[in-house]
Amino acid sequence: MTYATITGWGKCLPPAVLTNDDLSTIMETSDEWIYPRTGIKARRVSHVSQSELATLAARRALACAGLEASELDAIILATATPGTLVPNSASAVQQALGAHRAAVFDLNAACTGFVYSLTVATSLIQSGMMKKILVIGAERLTYLLDWARRDTAVLFGDGAGAVVVEASDVESGLIASKLGSDSEAREILHVPNFGSDRERFNDTDGHYIFNFEGQEIFKRAVRGMGEATATVLAQAGITPEQIDLLVPHQANVRIIEFLAKRMNADMDKVMVNIEQYGNTSAATVPIALCEALEQGRVKPGSYLLTAAFGAGLTWGAGLIKW
Ligand code: ACO
Numbered sequence: 001m002t003y004a005t006i007t008g009w010g011k012c013l014p015p016a017v018l019t020n021d022d023l024s025t026i027m028e029t030s031d032e033w034i035y036p037r038t039g040i041k042a043r044r045v046s047h048v049s050q051s052e053l054a055t056l057a058a059r060r061a062l063a064c065a066g067l068e069a070s071e072l073d074a075i076i077l078a079t080a081t082p083g084t085l086v087p088n089s090a091s092a093v094q095q096a097l098g099a100h101r102a103a104v105f106d107l108n109a110a111c112t113g114f115v116y117s118l119t120v121a122t123s124l125i126q127s128g129m130m131k132k133i134l135v136i137g138a139e140r141l142t143y144l145l146d147w148a149r150r151d152t153a154v155l156f157g158d159g160a161g162a163v164v165v166e167a168s169d170v171e172s173g174l175i176a177s178k179l180g181s182d183s184e185a186r187e188i189l190h191v192p193n194f195g196s197d198r199e200r201f202n203d204t205d206g207h208y209i210f211n212f213e214g215q216e217i218f219k220r221a222v223r224g225m226g227e228a229t230a231t232v233l234a235q236a237g238i239t240p241e242q243i244d245l246l247v248p249h250q251a252n253v254r255i256i257e258f259l260a261k262r263m264n265a266d267m268d269k270v271m272v273n274i275e276q277y278g279n280t281s282a283a284t285v286p287i288a289l290c291e292a293l294e295q296g297r298v299k300p301g302s303y304l305l306t307a308a309f310g311a312g313l314t315w316g317a318g319l320i321k322w
Contacts, residue, residue: 004125004133004173006320008067008164010060011290012053012138013277014046020154029150039253043157043278045142050083050160051092054138057160057286058093061134065164069097073130075104076121078113078137078282080311081144082106093136102134110189111249111310113137113282115179115318118165122174125167136162137282144191144208152210155251157278161286172321178231179316182220188213189311217313221251222258224315225307229263232305232319240264242303245292249308250274250284259307271297281310298322 019042020031034040046053054077062069075090075097082089090104109116114137121133138160145153165173189212192198225248233240240263248256253274260270271292280287285306292298300322307317 001169002126002128003168003171004122004165005168005170006163006173007166008061008063008065009162009286009290009293010057010064011159011161011287012056012060013159013287014044014048014053016045016047017042018045023154026147027150027153029154034154037254038155039272039274040154040278041275044159046140046158050079050081050138050140051089051096053140053158053160054089054093054136054162055096057138057162058097058134058136061162061164062097065166067132067164069099070101072099072102072132072134074121074124074133075099075102076117076133076135077104077106078109078117078135079106079139080108080110080113080281081139081141099134109310109314110312111251111279111281111284112179112308112312112314112316113310114285115177115306115308115316116314118163118174118318119177119179119316121165122177125165131167133165134162135165136160137286139281139283141281144194144210146209149209152212155279157280159277159280159283159287161283161290163286163289174318175321176232176235176319177316178228178235180224180228180314182224182313182315185216185220185313188216189313218252218255220313221255221309221315224309224313225259225317226262228315228317229259229305229307232317236319238303238319243269243305244299244302245297245304246270247285247288247292247304247306249310250277250288251279
């Protein structure tokens with residue numbers, strides 16, 4: 001049996017920090033409103049492109065794995081905010097890294113993008129078609145924000161995380177995965193004026209608006225992630241008690257707490273860093289994984305459970321054996 005072991009990891013958080021107090025100087029909001037509802041205290045704002053964030057995270061992951069970019073068979077870039085639509089953003093990463101042998105593509109499953117991409121990478125390796133794949137989650141979500149809208153501007157941030165996965169015969173890496181999408185609710189989280197559906201010449205104000213129904217998303221997120229996590233545990237024959245660390249998507253600390261409760265897990269078994277970074281969409285899971293490793297919270301043989309949901313409404317979960 002071939003496994004897709006995670007051999008390297010890296011992250012890139014832009015240095016510019018925007019706190020809740022900073023935001024309260026430009027819009028009618030406050031730390032007292034934002035923090036208790038979301039768990040967010042600050043977010044990062046990038047002044048460089050999405051592909052540069054992705055490239056930096058990728059370089060760190062490659063260095064950690066001890067791999068040259070030229071050895072990569074593929075680069076999968078999970079993102080909903082590609083720097084360019086044509087060509088894909090992954091090709092900019094390929095160019096910057098010099099990964100000349102790699103197949104490259106972007107994968108858009110919004111905030112679930114990294115879980116989807118890790119599943120695709122694992123399948124490509126397990127099929128024997130590829131041996132070394134770089135999986136990145138990178139977003140420049142602040143580009144889509146209207147800083148005059150307090151309902152959305154306070155929630156999101158920029159960042160990137162990456163992992164290298166390599167073929168191995170040791171049981172490790174993603175060992176179970178469940179992906180899905182609740183598209184009957186695709187309208188409840190969307191950016192309406194981005195993409196070729198829009199009227200090309202009638203809508204030229206350049207404002208990209210995030211529209212979402214927060215409470216409905218909350219309900220569906222808890223349901224989707226709950227179903228997905230239960231399915232992967234059943235697939236692998238693992239009980240919730242055997243999970244050493246939960247590494248969930250970071251959209252709202254209350255959603256994370258719900259998920260932990262559903263799994264009977266104490267919060268000390270949950271990786272939470274939303275306080276510093278807000279919701280970085282496809283980047284939250286690899287950044288959280290990276291920080292869990294940096295903090296020594298992942299030991300060899302550990303079981304990690306990741307779960308995410310995002311626009312679509314996509315959802316998914318993955319069980320990783322370290
Ligand atoms: N500061 C101060 N007041 C605010 C702010 C703000 N930043 N934002 C909204 N308000 C006000 C609203 O105007 C409203 O006032 P009103 O009652 O006078 O009209 C009041 O606060 C309540 O607003 P709601 O939108 O109903 O707030 P809610 O309690 O639903 O909390 C939140 C919003 C935190 C987004 C919540 O719905 C949530 O966590 N949802 C799930 C996560 C989510 O939706 N994330 C964004 C999408 S991305 C993703 O999840 C993948």
